[in-house]
Amino acid sequence: MIELRDVTVTAGQFSLQQISFKVNQGDYGVLMGQTGRGKTTILESICGLRNITSGEILICDQNVTDWSPGDRQIGYVPQDLALFPTFSVQAHLEFALRLRKRRAKDIALRVSELSNVLGIDHLLKRSIIGLSGGERQRVALGRALSFQPSVLLLDEPFSALDESTRSEMHVLLRAVTESTGVTTLHVTHSNEEAEALANRRFVLHDGVVSEAAQVV
Amino acid sequence: MPFFLVMGGLSSSFILLIVLLLAADFIFISPHEFKAALLKPEIQAAFRLTLITCTVAAVMSVWVGTPLGYLLSRYRFPGRWLVDTLVDIPIVLPPLVLGLSLLILFHLPIGNWQLEAWLRDDVGFPVTYRWPAVILAQFSVACAFAVRTMRVTFDQIDPRAEDVARTLGCTRGQAFLQIALPQAWRGIIAAATISWARALGEFGPILVFAGATRMRTEVLSTSVFLELSIGNLDAAVAVSLLMVAMAVVVLLLLRVLGTGLTA
Numbered sequence: 001m002i003e004l005r006d007v008t009v010t011a012g013q014f015s016l017q018q019i020s021f022k023v024n025q026g027d028y029g030v031l032m033g034q035t036g037r038g039k040t041t042i043l044e045s046i047c048g049l050r051n052i053t054s055g056e057i058l059i060c061d062q063n064v065t066d067w068s069p070g071d072r073q074i075g076y077v078p079q080d081l082a083l084f085p086t087f088s089v090q091a092h093l094e095f096a097l098r099l100r101k102r103r104a105k106d107i108a109l110r111v112s113e114l115s116n117v118l119g120i121d122h123l124l125k126r127s128i129i130g131l132s133g134g135e136r137q138r139v140a141l142g143r144a145l146s147f148q149p150s151v152l153l154l155d156e157p158f159s160a161l162d163e164s165t166r167s168e169m170h171v172l173l174r175a176v177t178e179s180t181g182v183t184t185l186h187v188t189h190s191n192e193e194a195e196a197l198a199n200r201r202f203v204l205h206d207g208v209v210s211e212a213a214q215v216v
Numbered sequence: 217m218p219f220f221l222v223m224g225g226l227s228s229s230f231i232l233l234i235v236l237l238l239a240a241d242f243i244f245i246s247p248h249e250f251k252a253a254l255l256k257p258e259i260q261a262a263f264r265l266t267l268i269t270c271t272v273a274a275v276m277s278v279w280v281g282t283p284l285g286y287l288l289s290r291y292r293f294p295g296r297w298l299v300d301t302l303v304d305i306p307i308v309l310p311p312l313v314l315g316l317s318l319l320i321l322f323h324l325p326i327g328n329w330q331l332e333a334w335l336r337d338d339v340g341f342p343v344t345y346r347w348p349a350v351i352l353a354q355f356s357v358a359c360a361f362a363v364r365t366m367r368v369t370f371d372q373i374d375p376r377a378e379d380v381a382r383t384l385g386c387t388r389g390q391a392f393l394q395i396a397l398p399q400a401w402r403g404i405i406a407a408a409t410i411s412w413a414r415a416l417g418e419f420g421p422i423l424v425f426a427g428a429t430r431m432r433t434e435v436l437s438t439s440v441f442l443e444l445s446i447g448n449l450d451a452a453v454a455v456s457l458l459m460v461a462m463a464v465v466v467l468l469l470l471r472v473l474g475t476g477l478t479a
Contacts, residue, residue, distance in 0.1 A: 049379050070385040082376035086398040099385035147384070 001025045002046060002151055002185055004209075007055030009038075009045050016041060018055065021202055021209040025060070028177055028184045030194040032212075033204030039187040040079070042204070043153045046185070047076050060150050060183075070099075075144030075152045075182070079159065081136055083128045083143075089115075090124040092139050096147040110146060117176060118142045134165040138172070145176065152177065154186040158193065170196045238460065245453045253454030258430050259439055263458070265347065266435040270415040273354035277362035277411035278404055285366025285407075286392060290375060306360040311420025314356055318425040319344065349426035350433055354415035361414050362407040369403025370396065405473050413466045416459060436462075 003022040009015065016038045023029040031039050044050040046057055048069035057065050064072045084092060093111045102110075115121040118138040123131065128139060137157060144152060154173075158166045174197055177184050188194060194201055201212040245253075253259060287293075288300060306314060322332040322344050336342040343349050377399075378391040386394065397404075419437040422428075428438040436459050443452035 044379075047379075047383050049382065068387075069379075069382040070387065072383070074383055076380060076383040078376055078380060080374070080376055082374065082380045084377050084381070084395055095381070096384040099390070143380075143384070 001058070001060050001183055002029075003056075003058040004042070004046070005056040005058070007042075007045060007057060008053045009041055009050060010053050011041055011050065014038065014041070015053075016207050019207075019209050020055075021211065023183055023185050023200060023202075025183055026181045027200050028174075028186065028198050029200035029202055030198040031185060031187045031202045031204060031209070032189065032191075032194060035189070037204050038207070039204055040155055042209075043076070043155050043185070043187060046072075046151075046153060047074050048072055073147075073150045075147070075149035077137075077140045077144050077152075077154045077157045079156045081140040081157070083136060083140060085128065087128065088124070089120060089126050089128060089131075089139050092128070092143045093124075093146050095143065100147060114142050114146060117179075118172065132165075133161050134169065137161065137165075137169055141173070141176070145180065145182070148180070149182065152182045152184045154184065156187055156189065159189070166193075167196075173197060241453055241457055241460070245450055245457070249450045250454045250457065253443075253448075253451040254458060256451065258434065258442075259436075259451065259455060261431050262434040262436050262439040262455075265350070265433075266416065266437075269347065269350045269354055269435060270412050272351050273358050273415040274362075274408050274412040276351070276355050277359040277415075278366075278408050280359050281362030281366045281407055281411070282397075282400070282404065284363045285368075286370050286396065288363070288367045289370035290378075303360055303363050306357045307364075311357075311418070312424055315353060315421030315424025318349075318353060318356065318421060322425075344425065345427045345429070345433060347426070347433060350422055350435060353421035353425045354418045356421060357418055358411035358414040362411045365407040365410055366400070366403055369400045369406070372403075373399045402473065406470060409466050409470050413463055416462060416466075 001022070001024055004019050006018045006020055008017050008019070019042065031042065033039055041050060045052050046059075048064070048067060052065065055065075056063055059072055059074065084095070087095070090111060093114055094107050097107045097110060111124070112121070115124055118141060120135060120138045120142065123135060123139075128136065131139065140157065158169050161169065170193065177197075186193075186197060202209050203212050254263075284299075284303070288296065288303075309317075322335075323330060332342070332344050341348070343352065373396060375396075378386075378395050381391040381395045382388065417437060419441065422433070422435060422438060423441065426433040428434055428442055430442065434442065436455055439455045440452045440459075443449075443455065
């Protein structure tokens with residue numbers, strides 16, 4: 001569950017005032033709105049990468065407003081993916097698990113499971129340099145899901161993909177989120193994407209987030 | 217065509233000046249005189265001390281310059297502009313003034329206490345007019361170049377990856393060590409080589425703060441000065457050519473590693 005209660009966040013001259021909305025446990029919400037209106041700022045605030053001025057952020061009914069990003073148990077895929085240039089595909093999938101000091105056997109099992117689901121098992125030893133756009137998306141998604149987060153945040157992750165790869169990723173993402181039951185908030189401009197994936201739709205307009213008609 | 221003539225003409229005048237300077241040195245001294253000068257025990261001691269002090273100063277510069285360059289690149293904090301300006305002061309300060317400032321710092325009495333006296337009497341590690349002063353004088357300038365190089369390096373690395381690493385469970389320190397630092401390896405090599413080269417050419421602060429005692433605090437740059445002061449022009453030119461060769465090796469190393477001189 002993701003809930004924002006009267007969140008105000010300021011970034012330079014730009015600010016969002018008293019934003020409130022809630023994505024229920026296991027729901028797939030999309031957040032839509034015009035470019036430059038603060039959708040990414042909202043995601044960064046939920047992640048803890050941007051300090052909020054006032055209000056509360058709740059993840060799974062816990063107030064995480066003052067928690068560090070690493071303690072919030074959020075898988076985050078930014079628009080530019082922000083993969084680690086010096087890492088292999090496998091190292092990306094292992095990274096969060098190693099930070100949590102999981103046993104080597106458990107890490108290997110999780111990486112194997114995740115790479116099979118995402119269809120990147122043949123890429124594990126490869127560097128991320130030279131991967132296609134779709135492959136990079138899968139790695140970023142795998143990295144975000146590797147530690148089984150309670151919440152997944154996606155910031156226009158498919159905007160740079162061609163239509164056919166995007167459709168493939170929609171199918172994959174839907175399958176993964178349904179099988180894991182992870183609560184998801186996905187920022188997108190695409191109505192098609194919203195219809196393909198979401199069961200809750202939110203719109204950011206004039207600094208206010210409102211829920212649009214239920215999609216599914 | 218006139219564009220290339222004007223631009224090429226202006227550019228080539230500087231290149232020509234450097235080539236003529238080097239050619240004049242090479243013509244001035246015979247291979248026999250060159251070899252004889254470099255075999256002098258004082259010059260060999262200066263060569264050894266130069267290698268050691270430049271290397272230590274470069275390592276110290278990278279050690280300090282990397283975190284400072286990272287902080288200046290990534291964070292907006294109160295007084296950042298002041299820190300940014302202070303870092304440049306050793307670059308713009310006249311070398312003799314820097315040496316004099318170091319000398320005053322170590323000998324300034326604060327009540328009954330004095331830094332140099334404390335280091336000498338209590339710590340057992342005197343600095344002024346000894347080899348540690350050579351390193352400190354070199355470090356004072358070289359570190360400023362290392363900070364600049366590392367700042368440019370981190371400016372060119374996307375901070376988003378470090379942000380994502382923090383959402384995955386990294387602390388800021390882990391994100392720096394595991395994500396940013398491995399991406400900065402070319403910048404680190406560039407900072408080390410630039411610092412080393414800068415330390416090699418340091419003269420003014422060393423002369424004032426460490427002195428120019430033969431076989432003790434003499435480095436190659438002070439060798440040139442000492443040989444000139446006793447009228448031994450052949451040895452001065454030989455040492456100069458040796459320093460040119462060392463600088464060329466460093467610059468070639470930079471090129472081979474593909475780091476470029478971006479700072």
